[in-house]
Amino acid sequence: EPEVTQTPSHQVTQMGQEVILRCVPISNHLYFYWYRQILGQKVEFLVSFYNNEISEKSEIFDDQFSVERPDGSNFTLKIRSTKLEDSAMYFCASSEGVRQDLTYGYTFGSGTRLTVV
Amino acid sequence: AQSVTQLDSQVPVFEEAPVELRCNYSSSVSVYLFWYVQYPNQGLQLLLKYLSGSTLVKGINGFEAEFNKSQTSFHLRKPSVHISDTAEYFCAVRGTSYGKLTFGQGTILTVHP
Structure with missing residues (x-):
């Protein structure tokens, strides 16, 4: 079964450093997303x-965040100054798309746990 | 805009007992509804989804959910749980036109022997 792959699984970084989180979406999918889950929260x-x-962003996604699809396979999230x-x-x-004849459930990766110290 | 409320943050249950995890939502537009499961140290896995049609939806691992439009609920049920069902379960909604998923806060299901 196709998977969304995320690397690394765990990253520790110092406050103020830049981090790049990497994702390889499913190859025929057209829409890509980033979500986050702070410990104990939604x-x-x-x-x-x-x-x-970018088609939509939340208020969390401020100027410190950026996304890129640099080479047609990877999808990255950069945080400039953590x-x-x-x-x-x-x-x-x-996800494949949003038309009614397509699957609407997203396929999620296993996540990257980012720890800022 | 949509919002999702999962009424129980933790549900302890004994093995082979039935379980219901409750989810209520609010939305000003028609929605699609989802349940995801997250096993320890893993990502989010789709359990089941409601798009249209029959309000009773069957998913993987013996789970099912019923969409109740009048009560704006989408409760998840399983008639007999196993130890391996111990995980966190998330209810989520999205608008029927293009839009993001909005998640509930999650319910931790713990199955005891």
């Missing part, structure tokens, strides 16, 4: 990406 939407541009409160599990997801 899974929260960050951003969606379609046709090489804060302690960025510590969370970050999930990548992809």
Whole structure:
């Protein structure tokens, strides 16, 4: 069964450092997403990406965050200057599309646990 | 905008007992509804989804859920749980046009022998 792959599974970084979280979505999927889950809290939407541009973003996704699909297979989330409160599990997801004849459930990766110290 | 409330943060249950995990949602538009499961140290796995049609939806691992539009609920049930069902379960909604998933806060199901 196709999978969404995320690397690394766990990353520890110092406050103020830049981090890049990497994801390889399912190959025929067109929509890509990042979500995060702070320990003990809800899974929260960050951003969606379609046709090489951001299609929707939450208020969490401020100027410190950016996304990119640099080579047609990887989908990355960059945090420019990490804060302690960025510590969370970050999930990548992809979906085929949104038309009624397509599957609407997203496929999620296993997540990257980011710890900012 | 949508919101999801999972009424129980933790549900302890004995093996082979039935279980119901409750989910209520609010939305100003028509929605699709989902249940995801997260096993320890793993990602989110789709259990089942409601898009349209029959309000009783069957998913993987013997789980089912019933969509109740009048009560805006989508409760998850299993008639007999196993130790291996111990996990965190998330209810989620999205609008029927393009849009993000909105998750509930999760329910930790713990199955005791």
